Amino acid sequence: MDLPLRKDRRIIKTHLPFTLLPQNLFKSGCKIIYVVRNPKDVIISFYYLNKLFRTQGYDGDLSKYWNYFKQNLQPWTPYWEHVKEGWDRRFEKNFLFLFYEDMNKDSKAAIKKISSFLDKTLTDQQVHMLYEHLRITNFKNNPSVNNQLLSELGITKKVKDGFIRNGNSGNWKKEFSKELNEEIDMWIEENLRKTDLRFPNLDQ
Template sequence: MIRPIQCTMDTILSLSKCKIDDQAFTRYKNWRELYTAHARPFPKLIEIHEIKKVVYIARNPKDVAVSCYHFKRLVQAFGYTGDFASYWDYFEKNQLPWAPYWAHINEGWKRRHQPNVLFLFYEDINKDLPGTVRKVAQFLNKSLSEEQVAQMSKHLNIENFRRNPAVNMDFLKEVGLLNSGEQSFIRKGGVGGWTSEFTPELNQRADRWIHEHLKNTDIRFPSTN
């Protein structure tokens, strides 16, 4: 079982095998995002009802598991060196940080009609990024020209993300917090990448697990329609 860790500055520095100067994390102000980008707790109900606007993004659990698997292997602080089949066992049994997956998705789905919640599927974003930019802008009461939509879509393109030092985490590789030989923090950004890790048997097992959790809900992931 992978046990959750408290990702404080002291924790990160103690887990690093290299000597890091005092300015390392000062120069990279968004380092905490590395540990919370994949799954954040849903904001407290009182916060949502009062002032917050929440953009909730749901993704097919098989793609989520593969993405998290490579993320855990990449970051030294997690210390995961196992294979994907073992990781799926943890994922399915809710034995990972930020679990359980289905409780999180169901909570977001139930609140999707609240005026300050925008519920999106990752698969729809991937299919129509400009349309998603327009939808989010409208949700945030922002007016964008078509030129601005095009500029934003280009900025958010996965290839540009991969080259963007503000989000690609290359700095953490330079200071020794990411394992060498693993896939990069910004990977493929696509849909259906789970096929590279699931064996036919594991896929059948995952499909049964997904069906069991979806059968009493009206949640339907675009990729499974």
């Protein structure tokens, strides 16, 4: 299936890998922003997401979930194949590859980088407005992204943190045991062996 051509701008957000997207995606003239996150935080994020959605039905602990994740036995995996597809295309025209950790570290710099990529010029005031709009405390209360409706419909469980938990980097340190972290480190090292992809501040 090819991507239909349109003159007006629109935004499409997806978790799908490029292999499952339209074949003419990179020739259509659209701009692509690909965000990759530290695999340790991805594991934690997916763990809580699977526990949150009643349709997923997961009610086990983190150690058991990790075994599903590393075997690609849960939605949105395989993780490594997805990330490597993005990394291998990082020099393509109209393609911007970003690390979630860098965006978290300096959100205003990320806003400026993305706006420049999209051929938009922002004033300092506009950058600050976007920065405030995207702060996690405001983001959590935004009905456009916090999936409040799903909670009201009973599709997600009513939990304290909700759909948007905290958005920070490094939360895996509060969750992983020493043994689990060592096992995941070996898994990461093995999967990075044949690529030059390196995550910023992987253990921070």
